[in-house]
Amino acid sequence: MAKLKIDFDTIDEASRMKLVKGSIIPRPIAWITSSNENGSINLAPFSYFNVISPTLVIVSFQRNGEQQKDTFVNISREREAVIHIVDESLISAMDISSTPLARNKSELELTDLNLSPSMKVKTPGIKEALIRFEVVLEESLTLKDYDKNKEEADLVILRVIASVIDETVYDLKQGYVLSEVLRPVARLGGTDYAGIQSLPFKRNF
Numbered sequence: 155m156a157k158l159k160i161d162f163d164t165i166d167e168a169s170r171m172k173l174v175k176g177s178i179i180p181r182p183i184a185w186i187t188s189s190n191e192n193g194s195i196n197l198a199p200f201s202y203f204n205v206i207s208p209t210l211v212i213v214s215f216q217r218n219g220e221q222q223k224d225t226f227v228n229i230s231r232e233r234e235a236v237i238h239i240v241d242e243s244l245i246s247a248m249d250i251s252s253t254p255l256a257r258n259k260s261e262l263e264l265t266d267l268n269l270s271p272s273m274k275v276k277t278p279g280i281k282e283a284l285i286r287f288e289v290v291l292e293e294s295l296t297l298k299d300y301d302k303n304k305e306e307a308d309l310v311i312l313r314v315i316a317s318v319i320d321e322t323v324y325d326l327k328q329g330y331v332l333s334e335v336l337r338p339v340a341r342l343g344g345t346d347y348a349g350i351q352s353l354p355f356k357r358n359f
Contacts, residue, residue, distance in 0.1 A: 162300065167299065170300060172343065175343050176342075177343075179341070179348075180340030180341065180342060180348050181201040181341045182203055182204060182338070182341075183199050183201050183203065183239075183339060183341055184200045184201075184203035184211070184213050184237045184238075185197070185199045185237070185248055185280070185283070186198055186199070186200065186213070186225050186235050186236065187236045187238070187277055187279060187280060188224075188228035188229055188232065188234075188236075188277060189228055189234075189276065189277045190258045190260070191228075191257075191258060192258045194259070195262055195269060195277070195278060196224050196228055196260060197251045197260070197261040197262050197265075197267075197280070198223070198224070198225050198251055198252060198261060199240065199252055200214075200223075200225070201341035202214035202216070202307075209315075210292065210311055210312065210313055211287070211289065211311075211312050211314065212309065212312070213237075213309070213310050214307050214308070214310075215307060215309075215310075216306065217305065217306055217307060217308065220304075220305075222308055223308070226294075226308045227257075229310055229312075230291070230294060230310075232276070232277065234275040234276065234288070234289065234290050234291065235275075236272055236275065236277050236279040236280075236286050236287065236289070237286065237312070238283035238285070238286045238287075239283065239286070240283075240339045241284050241336055241339065242339055242349060243337075244282060244283065244339075245339050247266070247282075250264050250265060251265060267280050267281070267282055268280070268282065270318075272316070273288060273316040273318065274315050274316045275289075275290065275315070275316075284320040284322070284336055285320070285331070285336065286319075287314045287316070289313060289314050289315065290313050291310060291311075291312060293310070293311040294308060294310045294311070295308075295310075296309075297309055319331075323336040333352070334351075334352065337349060338350060
């Protein structure tokens with residue numbers, strides 16, 4: 155089978171992005187509520203997201219030119235947020251919440267979702283989400299583009315300090331999240347999404 159050899163110095167930024175984002179899949183989605191400066195609640199999904207230690211998660215926010223994402227601005231100012239796991243029943247609301255709006259406008263107005271008070275942070279969560287994590291800011295970092303000519307993204311490391319979990323998706327005795335009940339949604343390349351399923355594989359050690 156022939157292999158393509160691609161030198162990233164020879165392709166443009168859009169081609170690099172499509173190749174990397176289309177290959178590193180599926181990606182979990184961080185659906186984040188954060189507090190706008192005017193007190194309204196921002197809601198937006200991000201798929202540059204993962205866990206990096208038992209209680210630390212990482213999210214990267216791609217800039218639009220020089221403009222930083224509202225969620226990053228809010229987290230930097232308030233030093234907290236709430237991250238929700240998107241399940242299949244919430245995919246439409248999650249997708250519409252990615253609609254670009256002016257700063258200090260709330261994407262919640264585009265949905266039928268309800269807010270629910272958090273345990274340890276001021277920012278409320280989405281009541282309908284089956285799992286949500288309350289997080290506080292640990293560190294942030296500015297990322298440059300491939301040619302190191304401009305700042306293109308803002309990365310945050312967030313500490314999970316509390317969680318609200320629907321009892322239907324959690325085995326309290328074993329301490330396990332029931333993924334087959336949760337039915338989380340993941341991001342693919344472009345604007346495509348995917349569900350997940352367990353494979354019939356058993357480890358031999």
